[in-house]
Amino acid sequence: MPALKIGDLATRTGTNAPTIRYYEEIGLVPRADRQDGGQRRYGDEDVKRLTLIRRCREFGFPIEQVRSLVTLAEEPGRSCLEARDLAQEHLAAVRAKLRELKALERSLARFVESCETACAGGPGPDCTILGDLATPSSQARTVSEAGQTARRLRARR
Amino acid sequence: MPALKIGDLATRTGTNAPTIRYYEEIGLVPRADRQDGGQRRYGDEDVKRLTLIRRCREFGFPIEQVRSLVTLAEEPGRSCLEARDLAQEHLAAVRAKLRELKALERSLARFVESCETACAGGPGPDCTILGDLATPSSQARTVSEAGQTARRLRARR
DNA sequence: TCTTGAACCTCAAGTTACTTGAAGTCCTAT
DNA sequence: ATAGGACTTCAAGTAACTTGAGGTTCAAGA
Missing domain, CATH: 1.10.287 (Helix Hairpins)
Structure with missing residues (x-):
């Protein structure tokens, strides 16, 4: 079971940690599970999602558009x-x-x-x-x- | 001789007019010639330069880096x-x-x-x-x- | 077990690169 | 000659981070 810290997730996806916190704040990624001390822990799914987000963002797709694409991934009920x-x-x-x-x-x-x-x-x-x-x-x-x-x-x- | 207005230059390069004025203000493009009324007029060279600038910018290259690339074009004395x-x-x-x-x-x-x-x-x-x-x-x-x-x-x- | 230093936390302020708005001037087509 | 669309400047607003301050947590070595 891979329990990544925010720094690990950051290096795996080419993001910096504050950006990940920012994404959480604006609700682009779901609130991460916290450890006892309050530190965020991540898994494989988070790596995938963030990889997609970063790829899109690097090529100028605005956040709101990326948001619709990734929420689409998490809403199986959608058409x-x-x-x-x-x-x-x-x-x-x-x-x-x-x-x-x-x-x-x-x-x-x-x-x-x-x-x-x-x-x-x-x-x-x-x-x-x-x-x-x-x-x-x-x-x-x-x-x-x-x-x-x-x-x-x-x-x- | 093509004497483009700012709107023409904008549509040809996929930029909006205020952005062109902004680029002039920060010195990324040279100050454009003005007509009697004070309106900017552009030529072929401006189309080329702005095309390069926009292409670079669209792919996330920061302005200062683009600047060094385009000023390089206008400094023949450089190594x-x-x-x-x-x-x-x-x-x-x-x-x-x-x-x-x-x-x-x-x-x-x-x-x-x-x-x-x-x-x-x-x-x-x-x-x-x-x-x-x-x-x-x-x-x-x-x-x-x-x-x-x-x-x-x-x-x- | 203690401790120390890197990595984490929150919150606030700063930065980049535009974008939008207001208030007015120019210019071209009818 | 006049109406309206495109232009002008200047100021303020926005998106998407980035940086800084001040403090906490945690894993590794003494």
Whole structure:
């Protein structure tokens, strides 16, 4: 039986302890069991839940949206189709973010590479290649659409 | 010649206008040229810079770190190798995030699919499959490493 | 068994990065 | 020429933590 302290849970999920206490305070995670001295103890389920929460939060999904996703996990009575729809919307948003992040990766990789070749032996005259870093890359619409999606998702509770 | 108003720049980059003004105020973007009436006008370069900034910000890179990356673009005198190193560190962080985001995508896709099959025709008895959503997936260390990387990057400057 | 120091506790205040509101000015289309 | 939508500044508000103060608990070594 794994009885984790708050610090253990923190390191396992890449969170810091005060953040976990904060999540408890705002009711994003249930109140943890306390030991005699009042210290919080956690189990496997807590690790899973917090991992999901942190992943979502790291990618900008607002707390209220994450909340609806995780409470969905703890309400078995809820309509399965409703749950699926919510998860699917979330998934679409994640995929949009994946595209954006890949674009960012390409930009940076291209920049690093051009640095590599252009100024191989020291400072070159025009290492201002950053000019073509972050080309809107036909994503002008995609970016704003992603924004709209996020806003739409946020709107629903 | 494209002379964009702040609203145009905003829609093209998925930002809202007040945020652009805020970025100007804190000096993350240069002060924009003004028209006779005092309204801001923007060009292609501004679209590029703001696109980069927003992409970075959307993925949690703190402003000061983004600042060092974009000022790097406007300081041709700076050491090319230093620039490359900074970009490379940033790139590594982006790739770590990509892995995390893919894990999140898989979790959600798996959940949606199991919803699909399990409760095909309505609410099933145990649509609490969310239990295996967000498995730490051997990423326990990766998550915290990513956190450390972020913190390290934040620390410099 | 005692003790000591790291890790925990609560509560309050501070920080980052925006967002929203008020009150007024500009500009373009009818 | 005028109505209304987009712009202006400045101030205050919000989300999601983070940090600090001041004190308690607990596991490990003497």
